Amino acid sequence: MILIFVASLNENMKLAKNLQEQLKNENLNSEIINLVELNLPMYDTLKEQNDGIPTKINELSEKMNKAEGFIFISPEYNFSLPPVLVNTIAWLSRIGDDFRALFTLKKIQLATHAGSGGQDALNAMRTQFTRLNAIVLPREILTTYTKALNLESSQRIISQFANVVKG
Numbered sequence: 001m002i003l004i005f006v007a008s009l010n011e012n013m014k015l016a017k018n019l020q021e022q023l024k025n026e027n028l029n030s031e032i033i034n035l036v037e038l039n040l041p042m043y044d045t046l047k048e049q050n051d052g053i054p055t056k057i058n059e060l061s062e063k064m065n066k067a068e069g070f071i072f073i074s075p076e077y078n079f080s081l082p083p084v085l086v087n088t089i090a091w092l093s094r095i096g097d098d099f100r101a102l103f104t105l106k107k108i109q110l111a112t113h114a115g116s117g118g119q120d121a122l123n124a125m126r127t128q129f130t131r132l133n134a135i136v137l138p139r140e141i142l143t144t145y146t147k148a149l150n151l152e153s154s155q156r157i158i159s160q161f162a163n164v165v166k167g
Helices: 011-025 045-051 055-066 083-092 119-131 151-166
Strands: 002-006 030-034 069-073 107-114 135-144
Touching: 002 011, 011 030, 011 069, 011 107, 011 135, 011 151, 030 055, 055 083, 069 151, 107 119, 107 151, 119 135, 135 151
Parallel strands: 002 030, 002 069, 069 107, 107 135
Antiparallel strands: none
8 A cells, every 4th residue: 555645735745646557557555645634733742742643643643553654735835835735744753752653764756746846745755754754756747737637757756656666
């Protein structure tokens, strides 16, 4: 199972559905997880101390433990990542004793549909997931309003991701 995390709606969700179809062609099952719909509270230590880890995060961590790999699709907000993605990662890092545990050695494919360049968001994700001990694949999928998805290229990238995940 591949988990496809989407950190916005509209164009990034369209990209997620397209990549999900490409995963099917590689005989990989996937599930799209819309981070916006999780509607998580903003992380802070007092919130965690008073209310504990949200049930949705515990459920998500169980799925992540069982998953073979992840695709993260995020727009670029002010040359970085949207709060919904950063907040989800903050909550996930609070599960258990090792903040890297859910990401350690997981294979991750990065993608974006950005209103502007998109490379800053991809770089920010690469830095964060690499430091969380994940294996981030070298190629990325980047679309913008003026740069449509190159289907041939994305199929090659997803095929390579599938090969790495299948090991």
